[in-house]
Amino acid sequence: MNGAPSSAATPALSEPVKPTTHAKAAALIDVTSGRLLYSSRGDEPMLIASTTKIMTAIIAIEQGDLDSLVTVSSRAAGKEGSSIYLKAGEKMKLKDMLYGLMLRSGNDAATAVAEHVGGSLEGFVFLMNAKAEEIGMSNSHFANPSGLDQKGHYASANDMAKLAAYALHDPTFRDIVSTKVKTAPNPDEEWDYKWVNKNKMLQLYEGADGVKTGYTKQALRTLVSSATRDGRQLAAVTLNDGNDWNDHAKLLDYGFSAYRLEQVIGKGAEVQNYPFVAASTLRYPFAAGEREKVELRVELYGPDSTDYKFGYRGRLSYRLNGEPIGAVELLPRTPAPEERSD
CATH class of the missing domain: 2.30.140.30 (Spermidine Synthase; Chain: A, domain 2)
Structure with a gap:
């Protein structure tokens, strides 16, 4: 297979044989019902890196005006880490910025979105934690909208699975995270923005349709993925996993073969x-x-x-x-x- 995840799932229902992964923590959830199909150290709070942006995006979709113009502050433009290279004073539609947030993991976009929707970073973080409580994320706490390592910013694999299942019920969120390539107007240049999704599962796994990658030096590799087959959608989570593409294929294959909706x-x-x-x-x-x-x-x-x-x-x-x-x-x-x- 040359390191590429499997694209075939066994159609027949069989006794579940739980897969093993390289992840420090992992979870698998059925999106329709919210049933956790697999969990390994799933309730342990951990660093989650840019998978945080799943929460940022769904709050912006639910509480923001997607056609409103986001004005990029100097604080947002100068945010460290992954970036879509926004400039201070630049204006962009909120919906377009969410594509930059989710496809390219722009920390500048995360900050701009948070300030626009929440009124301030602190106001948006309040919304994040209120939504986490609403969803039932009992082993999680958010401190920023980007996922940069910070004291008091963590979540468990099970909680991230709950968050993914919740967000994937929203059609706008589904459209954004399943997009492989997106172009958006650039008001200050002759060329448009063009964002290629960092989530390789969209190319590697049959039926893949989301969700978000993540990496920091402390969290290491984090990934939330989703796939739909025969009308069933599953979402997988791995935290601190150096072989996440293949591990997600194993988790999703397991869910599709061992459980029937x-x-x-x-x-x-x-x-x-x-x-x-x-x-x-x-x-x-x-x-x-x-x-x-x-x-x-x-x-x-x-x-x-x-x-x-x-x-x-x-x-x-x-x-x-x-x-x-x-x-x-x-x-x-x-x-x-x-x-x-x-």
């Missing part, structure tokens, strides 16, 4: 022994033999509850090995015409 219940499906239907679809990745072990429970809402007043009649929840895997709200079943009485 199955529909637990479809939207509108009737619930046996109850006059209700599911308000939404629930899908979940199962390893061999797990689907048959799923247990379900129906919780009925009282007429005085807020949920009932919004039209819901109950909640159908599912558990696997005693752990919750998902739930759907229940709506009253509409009688068939022959069941109605005039």
Whole structure:
């Protein structure tokens, strides 16, 4: 294979044989369900380098105006480390700057974006940590928008997997991180910016569609990648891994072959022994033999509850090995015409 990651995943479901990696910590997540499929030292807080910019980008997408013009400050233009060579006073659309942030890992872009969206670096860092808490990143704390090594700036592999899965639900984020080459207007020169994505997984792995590379002298190589096959998207994380391209191929191959994303219940499906239907679809990745072990429970809402007043009649929840895997709200079943009485 000449060092290139595998592009073939075994289609048949098999007993999971967990891969080994060169990473100090690693994680693999199913994007749709949020189920962690693999974790090695996954809760250990570590340096994450420029994979930090996943958080920077998703906050900018959610809270910024993508068509607004970002004015580059002298602080942003002079930021050390990887750069897209912005100049102080230069103006660029926020959306274009996010491409420079994610494809070329511009620390200058990260600082400019943070100052624009958060009002200041400190204001943006506050937003980062608030979003981390919202997502459930319990072993993480952010101190800057770029990922440069700094006291109080860290995350765990499991938390980065959660962050990637969260961000990949956003279509703008997905479009940006799956882009191999991007050109953007350069107002001060006759030539346009042209950014080639540093994420080699986009070329090396079949179905790869994200996410972000990273490196500092202390964190060493960090990588978050994603791939989609047959409608399934997985995201892999490695922290401090000198062989990350191949390790990510192994992790993704493992996830696609050892787990199958199955529909637990479809939207509108009737619930046996109850006059209700599911308000939404629930899908979940199962390893061999797990689907048959799923247990379900129906919780009925009282007429005085807020949920009932919004039209819901109950909640159908599912558990696997005693752990919750998902739930759907229940709506009253509409009688068939022959069941109605005039």
